[in-house]
Amino acid sequence: MAKREWIYGWLFLSPALIFLFTFTHYPAVNTIISSFFSTPKGRRPAKFIGPENYQALIEDEVFWTVLENNFWFAVGTIPTSILLALAMALWVNSQLKGRTLARMAYFAPTVLPLIAVANIWLFFYTPGFGLIDQLRGGLFNLPASNLLGNPDTVLAAMIVVAIWKEAGFFMIFYLAALQSIPPVLKEAADVEGASNFYYLRRIVIPLLMPTTLFISVNAVINSFRLVDHIFVMTDGGPNNASSLLLFYIYETAFQYWQTGYAATLTVVMLILLSILAIGQFFLFDRKIHYR
Amino acid sequence: MTETTVNTVNKKNLGRRFEFKFDFDTVLNTFAMWLLAFLWALPLLYAIWTAFHPAAYETRFELFAPLTLDNFVKAWNAAPFARYFLNTFLLVTLILTSQFVLCTLAAFAFARFKFPGRNILFTLVLLQLLVMPDILIVENYKTIRQLGLVDTIVAIGLPYIASGFGIFLLRQTFMTVPSELDDAARVEGVSFLGLLLKVYVPLAKPTYLAYGLVSVSHHWNNFLWPLIITNSVETRPVTVGLSVFAAIDAGVEWSVINAATLMTSGPLLIAFLLFQRQFVQSFMRAGIR
Numbered sequence: 001m002a003k004r005e006w007i008y009g010w011l012f013l014s015p016a017l018i019f020l021f022t023f024t025h026y027p028a029v030n031t032i033i034s035s036f037f038s039t040p041k042g043r044r045p046a047k048f049i050g051p052e053n054y055q056a057l058i059e060d061e062v063f064w065t066v067l068e069n070n071f072w073f074a075v076g077t078i079p080t081s082i083l084l085a086l087a088m089a090l091w092v093n094s095q096l097k098g099r100t101l102a103r104m105a106y107f108a109p110t111v112l113p114l115i116a117v118a119n120i121w122l123f124f125y126t127p128g129f130g131l132i133d134q135l136r137g138g139l140f141n142l143p144a145s146n147l148l149g150n151p152d153t154v155l156a157a158m159i160v161v162a163i164w165k166e167a168g169f170f171m172i173f174y175l176a177a178l179q180s181i182p183p184v185l186k187e188a189a190d191v192e193g194a195s196n197f198y199y200l201r202r203i204v205i206p207l208l209m210p211t212t213l214f215i216s217v218n219a220v221i222n223s224f225r226l227v228d229h230i231f232v233m234t235d236g237g238p239n240n241a242s243s244l245l246l247f248y249i250y251e252t253a254f255q256y257w258q259t260g261y262a263a264t265l266t267v268v269m270l271i272l273l274s275i276l277a278i279g280q281f282f283l284f285d286r287k288i289h290y291r
Numbered sequence: 292m293t294e295t296t297v298n299t300v301n302k303k304n305l306g307r308r309f310e311f312k313f314d315f316d317t318v319l320n321t322f323a324m325w326l327l328a329f330l331w332a333l334p335l336l337y338a339i340w341t342a343f344h345p346a347a348y349e350t351r352f353e354l355f356a357p358l359t360l361d362n363f364v365k366a367w368n369a370a371p372f373a374r375y376f377l378n379t380f381l382l383v384t385l386i387l388t389s390q391f392v393l394c395t396l397a398a399f400a401f402a403r404f405k406f407p408g409r410n411i412l413f414t415l416v417l418l419q420l421l422v423m424p425d426i427l428i429v430e431n432y433k434t435i436r437q438l439g440l441v442d443t444i445v446a447i448g449l450p451y452i453a454s455g456f457g458i459f460l461l462r463q464t465f466m467t468v469p470s471e472l473d474d475a476a477r478v479e480g481v482s483f484l485g486l487l488l489k490v491y492v493p494l495a496k497p498t499y500l501a502y503g504l505v506s507v508s509h510h511w512n513n514f515l516w517p518l519i520i521t522n523s524v525e526t527r528p529v530t531v532g533l534s535v536f537a538a539i540d541a542g543v544e545w546s547v548i549n550a551a552t553l554m555t556s557g558p559l560l561i562a563f564l565l566f567q568r569q570f571v572q573s574f575m576r577a578g579i580r
Contacts, residue, residue, distance in 0.1 A: 005404050005405060005406065006404060006405065006406030006407060007406075008400075008404055008483055009400045009403075009404030009405070009406035009409070010400070010406060011400075012396040012397065012399050012400035012404070012483075013396070013397050013400040013401070013412065015392075015393050015396060015397075015453075016393040016394060016396060016397035016453040016458060017397070017412070017453070018453075019393065019449070019452055019453035020415070020416065020419065020453040020455065022434065023424050023427070023431055023434070023449060023450035023451075023453070024418070024419050024422060024423075024424060024427065024450075024453075024455075025415065025418075026430075026434075027424075027427040027429075027430030027431050027434065028422050028427060028430075030430045030433075031427065031429065031430050034429075034430065084327075087323075087327070088327070091320060091323070091324040091327075092324075094320070096317065096320055096321045096324055097321060098321070098324070098325060098328075099324070101328065102324050102325065102327075102328040103567075103571070104564075104567060105328040105329070105331045105332040106327075106328065106331055107563075107567075107570075107571060108331075108332070108335060108560070108563065109331065109334075109335070111508055111512075111556070111559045111560060111562075111563045111570070112335075112512070112556045112559070112560065113511065113512035113514065113529075113530045113533075113555065113556055114512060114514065115512075115514045115530045115533055115534055116530075116533065116552045116553075116555055116556045117334075119338075119533070119537055119548060119549070119552040120334050120335065120337070120338045120549070120552060121334060123337075123338070123341070123545055123548070123549060124334055124337070126545075131333075131337055164331065164334065168331070172571060175571070196316065221421065221423075224426065225423065225425050225426065227515065228514040228515060228530075231514070231518070231534060232534060232537060232538075246425075246426060246515075249426075249428070249429065250428065250515065250519070253428065253429045253432070254428075254432075254519055259429055259433075262429045263429055263430070266426065266427070266429060266430075269426055270422060270426075273421055273422070273426075274421070277421055
């Protein structure tokens, strides 16, 4: 019986495992192997070149620019969108007037394709013509701005777009967690005469910690994964000021066809993702109150 | 079930408390909530405004500006959107059905059977939540090319059909099926497959709905991988079609581009407005477990 059980187990599992290994584990391992080989060209197959790709990586200025951009993109989007998501969830979960409409407004960007979002915001940012310049010109009489054409402002402009797209999504998770907090706690706090702010700070936020961990892991992954908007808005420019790591991988592999080097870049991405995921786990572990 | 009771209690309580709360705090919070909601709605409302008005009103806001559907007609005629929609529809259907079948079988195996290597394999499944096919584009392209499937709709879907997230979600649901039900069915001589289809799957319906909505919206919106793997009208999904259309910057009017943008997100946006509650609950259900 027990023996038959595990044959069935494997039988049910195998179709999914075949696809999972073919398109996730095999390519992940192969990425690491490819990063030590040159790019195959025409009839010349890839040949082993040791750490040469990694040496090129260290000397590649674009790589460091892109990495720095990705860092600032993550720093710019993650805390802000988590804080906004928490505020949104608290408001929507309260009894304030108009909360249904607010929930709709907060969540709508989540169902839009990022590529559509980028189109909408591109129009917003259009120099001299988009809504932002209309407001600047109309209200403050300022000259036309070119937020996307200026290396100093382009990344900030992209961060705003990412926050707009993501915050409503994270709100949902907080909303779910808030609804699972027993109302008795609020009553007890009221009886003790605790202020709303005290209740929020000492009871609600600690109870939300597991959700915050979940959201922040998601947010970190997203800060590497979301690059669709770059294609529409800037193509990485000006002067790579808005290029992110995954976009650079795409460019290297599918525009310059340097697949060996692209594999090396992907390895960097895999390492960063692992470190961040593990790091977050340990960072939050001490602050989480499991029930 | 417990959730509803908690909710009713919650509402009663809040209602009672609310009578005393017409204070500065509430006013301030309401105002902040509205302000943020307005800011959040603004980009979308602006796009809707330009899409439904003649180009002359792109930046002129008059209450009685003439409404028009011309922009949508122009966009529809300027690119093969009908074909793009068909492609996306086929793609999403293909992915969803395959995911349901594969993930159900795998989740059942993890939840119901004990076999050597189960924990390691489950860890490997969970690993996909971190290392997604989205970032393995270079190697997956090589694989698809070796399979001779470049520029097909199947190729867009293949990397995603064994979803670690789906397996995890369904396994968590299947674990809650009471073992009495399971035993009873086994005593009656039901096969394992029958057990899965007659007991487990019906009990997991809400999870299927939740996962289905999340999956459809994710793959409807996906862009990078379809962009890489497709290069013809016959295979391109709407997201890639839209980017191709908007990239021809030879004087396509903004109002037309915005109309195309709304058109491509339209089905999901309308579905969201109609089924708002289910959507939000689905995303919640898919997220918390």
